[in-house]
Amino acid sequence: MGHSKAFHPTCDKEDLEIVQLNPSQAIEIIMDTYGDEIKRLVFTYLKNSADTDDVTQEVFVTIYQKLNTFQGKSSLRSWIYSIAINKSKDYLRSWNSRNKRLREKLAQSSHTITKEEITPEDRTLQKDNSNELFTKVMDLPVKYREVIILFYFKELSTKEISQALKMNDATVRTRLNRGREKLKECLSPKRGGESHG
Template identity: 75%
Template sequence: MATQDTFHPTYDKEGIKELQSNPALAIETIMDMYGDEIKRLVFAYVKNSADTDDVTQEVFVTIYQKLNTFKGNSSLKSWIYSIAINKCKDYLRSWHARNKRLREKLITSSHTMKKEEITPEEQALQRDHSSELFRTVMDLPIKYREIIILFYFKELSTGEISKILDMNEATVRTRLTRGRQKLKECLSSEKGGVYRG
């Protein structure tokens, strides 16, 4: 199945220099090419629609500011993904995020029966995947979730993922295997719960 990525132009050293010579045009081009993808990737980390917008905006501001530092040693896509993932991890580590998560847990625990609306980001991630699979992936610990999303949803190789996450490729493979096992266990136990009736 062809993905949106298939149609992205690849930039050689000359193409990169051309982008860097006009940062305003470059950021517009990059946003057109990767905007939706990056937004979905950010949502997979922060799991919150409003904060997804804020973090995505920060990602593109950083790309604009740092475009002249890109040497072309990795693909443009890998470089953009690594910026996005670092921004997500900064967000998740921040005091603001920890406080907000605590407040949300308190609110949700008092409204457990209320069904939340599905956001556009959730719908986009669910498009080619069952909602059961989506929910299970989103419930995985971040170290497994990010690998599963990058490998299956973004169709990156373990080599690309290791560069983006600045992690040994063997670690990426191990986490991918463990993440798959955890997914399988969660999906099996959910199905078991349904069929026991």
């Protein structure tokens, strides 16, 4: 799918043409082009495969409903990322109220998952997750995690990130720098030889 949209901070003609198709066709193209990307992005916020599926579905329903509002002020990719990020954050906010129930559910199911129940998507996410650096990134506070992932893993420019997160460029750069510093601290060997029990 040779889409090299990562480096286009503003809308191009192709973006508008996709959106101007009838909504069913447009959402099909968008899901084919960005489906996996969005799922992985949502996972970086939720860190949970089942919730990731639900929220990803919600993201595409919202994109479908809002297609007529896309005016090309940013790239289609930034616009889609913006919706995915907002849905993920909304979910995390509402998650606090369900936290206890979810914990109980996870405690019951975490040890009962068999190999057959692991989906190909889960495997892909686990592959990413097994990478030490990615795991450390996932441990960062959300405000640093999101900019690091968007910049390094999704290859968005700082301008695209500022559009997707609706914050100014300077804030994005500051968070990128702080996030990098925090990562360096996490990755440098700790003094006093802590053991991981």
